[in-house]
Amino acid sequence: MQEQEKLIFHPISLDDRDWMNEKLREEKLEACEYTFANNFMWAEVYDVRVANAYGCGVIRCMGQRHVQYSFPFGNGDQRAVIVHLKKICVVYGRPLILYPITESSRLKLMEWFPGEFEIYSDRADADYVYTTEKLSSLKGKKLHGKRNHIARFMDGDDWRYEPMTQENIPECRRMAKEWETLRAEKWNEEMEQEIGVLEVAFSNFTKLGLTGGVLYKENKIVAFTIGEALNEDTFVVHFEKAFPDLQGAYPMINQQFVLHEAQDFQYVNREEDTGDLGLRKAKLSYYPDLLLKKYWAQESRVVFANERKPQEIINLWQQCFHDDTAYIQMYLDNRFETENMLVIYEDGCLVSMASLLPVQVTINGTKENARYVYAVATLPAYRKKGYASDLLRHALEKYGEPLILQPADRELQEYYEKHGFVDAFGESPCWIYAGKCTGPPVIPSGSENNLRAAEAEEETSQIEELGGWSVTDADAKAYKALRDEAFEKEGYVEWDEQAVAYAIKENQFCEGRTLLLARTVHDIGVQRAVLMYRIEGDSLHVIETTLHDNELHEVLPELLLHTNTAWAFERNMGGMIMLPEHFAAWDYKEGYLSLTLG
Incomplete structure (x- = not known):
């Protein structure tokens, strides 16, 4: 040691x-x-x-x-x-x-x-990295606009480029002061700091080993750039200033500086955008070859899962939910990202986890980012130590977004209520038997409810028409569009296309199918709908559909026949939400969740 x-x-x-x-x-x-x-x-x-x-x-x-x-x-x-x-x-x-x-x-x-x-x-911290060749040549249709701006700048042949030296630095200072005056209406503390830092660069230019370039128009400095070698193959640009009202000044100094000062390097790093949307747009307009991700690390009891050790996630998942490895691996392959699963380690092993999947929910008429809480689990030997509570509390503080979940049973609902979750998504059980809506029958037993206990007969895949509707398999794009159109309202939980694609794939894994239905209606035209279902024993479970009740009753008899099932049911379990402080006043009980990705 x-x-x-x-x-x-x-x-x-x-x-x-x-x-x-x-x-x-x-x-x-x-x-x-x-x-x-x-x-x-x-x-x-x-x-x-x-x-x-x-x-x-x-x-x-x-x-x-x-x-x-x-x-x-x-x-x-x-x-x-x-x-x-x-x-x-x-x-x-x-x-x-x-x-x-x-x-x-x-x-x-x-x-x-x-x-x-x-x-x-x-x-906001990601560095924008470009090939030197791209910034030098500006080839291709995407950069055609840059070449046009440069051509306008070069009109009149009254421009020149010079390396920055001790002789022209004083004039660069004057240009920076004039640039500062032109930005007076937008001035802020960050700009003030940068001007101070720029003066340090000017005053120590040679001692710091910096390289600069200066652009003249009509014998007046209109732009300059300062940078240095970052490593053996990358040059980094620290400062770039140009008069914004002079067409082509910015793309011209960008190109000329790289042409004259960075040809010995393969890449040019133009630093981050710090979250400034105008700066982001400008940097993206050059189509970076790499957005270099930079990380923060902070000591914490709650951390993100290690994507290099999937087996420890699988082991915890299996001990708590008893799913088979193929199902868990499907989730990890399609939905897992390092920064959407929080975990706790104890005694050198993974003991508790919670996935926080990105989603949007309509609050006060605005689509707000939120997190769907999924697969919360703690090893039996480590329960009753507050680990799940720590994960949820950390998630609310970390993301600053509403947390949404659907508890599997009443006991879990009471557990989450104690931790600040409230009902926000209407629960509306509807039991259907042979096409007729009835009162709740006996809920199938656990063995009957095994999602992979039975398979539909071969003719399931041959369904081409149901109750006057033509039938095909729905893709994620069509499903999302019809779902959003049908259910959008206050409290609506909206999944992105990638999440919907996983829901379709997960449903198929669990012996289900997702249908796109279409029919022509007089005076309306083509009407479309989606129907997601899976087979559970001798029953057909309608996961979600945009069909109205009467339309669903029209297609169910034939669907039961095709799937060789005896009865069908649809059950919207509702859901709960925990709100960060800035949404605390929102009090809504009739939102729509339903599709919960597993």
């Missing part, structure tokens, strides 16, 4: 340049934050401090609400650095937060500290 070293952070200075650059070169780091110059330039804004221990470098920054550390860089003992940082954070009573983390570092962290870090990404 390596002896513990001292890990002492000090404010970053030019004296740190050589050792940091050496450590940074030991790894091929792709995130735009991993350069000495970038950290030095932003030092005052984020109180950047650095340390060197265990053969690695590490950077400490002050975020808006917390202290965060970089992932250790260099070929030393990175794990030892993280262990040391964990101890420091214990002393100060705060969780260790690491950022930015690339994919390779994320995998290391999960291997070294299983179940200890919640690792997540934010789209």
Whole structure:
């Protein structure tokens, strides 16, 4: 075991340049934050401090609400650095937060500290990476508009490009001040910070090893760019300024800078968009070859599932729900994503889990993002310790979105009520026998209710017409469109096309079928509907349909005959919702859920 070293952070200075650059070169780091110059330039804004221990470098920054550390860089003992940082954070009573983390570092962290870090990404943090060839040539139909703007800029042949030097930096400063004046109406704190950081770059241009380019029009600077080498094959652009009202200035400086300064590199990293939609649109208009995902990691009892260890998920699922491996694997292959399953580890193993599937629900007339809570499970030996409660509480805080679920029975409904869930989706059981709606019969026993206990006869697949409706298999696009049209109202839970595709696939796995029905109606034209059902023993379970009751009664007799079933039923179990504080005033009991993906 390596002896513990001292890990002492000090404010970053030019004296740190050589050792940091050496450590940074030991790894091929792709995130735009991993350069000495970038950290030095932003030092005052984020109180950047650095340390060197265990053969690695590490950077400490002050975020808006917390202290965060970089992932250790260099070929030393990175794990030892993280262990040391964990101890420091214990002393100060705060969780260790690491950022930015690339994919390779994320995998290391999960291997070294299983179940200890919640690792997540934010789209606003992703770096935009392009091939140098694309930004140089602007070939292809998609970039035709960029070429047109550049052609307009070049009209008159009164422009020129120069590398940035100590001689033209003063004029670049004046141009930046003029640019600032033109942006006065949109000025904000972030812009003010960037102007300050830009001045640090100008003042230390040579010492930081920066490269710049300057664009002139009629002998006046109208745009400039500053960047540097990120690694052996990638150049990173830190600043780009141009007069917005001069047509073609931005695409021109973009292209000219890459043509003159980045030809020795295969890629150009143009950093993130920080969630600014205007900046996002501009960066996307160049069609990036890669959106480099960068992760945050925070010590937490509740973490995201490890996609590299599916067997531990399968084992927990089987012990709690008794589904076969093929069914669980189908779910993992189609619906699982690292950041939609929360889990808890105890004694080195996975003991509790909950899936949080993205969905939308109409609240006060607006479609709001929400999460459908699915497959909540805790190993029997670890129950009554509050793990499921911790998962739900963490999900509400993490996503800040309504949580929706459908409890399997009354006991679970009472359990979720104690945790803040309320009824929001009307429960409307309707039992159907041989096409006639009756009172509730005896519910089938567990053995009769086995979803895979019986198969429909061969002629099921031969259904071409039912009660005057032509019949084909529904695809996800058609199903979603008809479902949305039929059920859209206040409290409607809307699944996206990918989720509907899984629902159709899951239903087929469980001996079901999803039908698209069509008929021509006088004075109306073609009428379409969908019907999802599955066979359970000698019964036909209508999962969901857009048919009205009388229309359903028209098709059921023939469908029972085709499927060799004796009776049919439809049962909408309703559902529950837990609302974050900003939706607490919403009180609605007649929403629509029904389709619950398993």
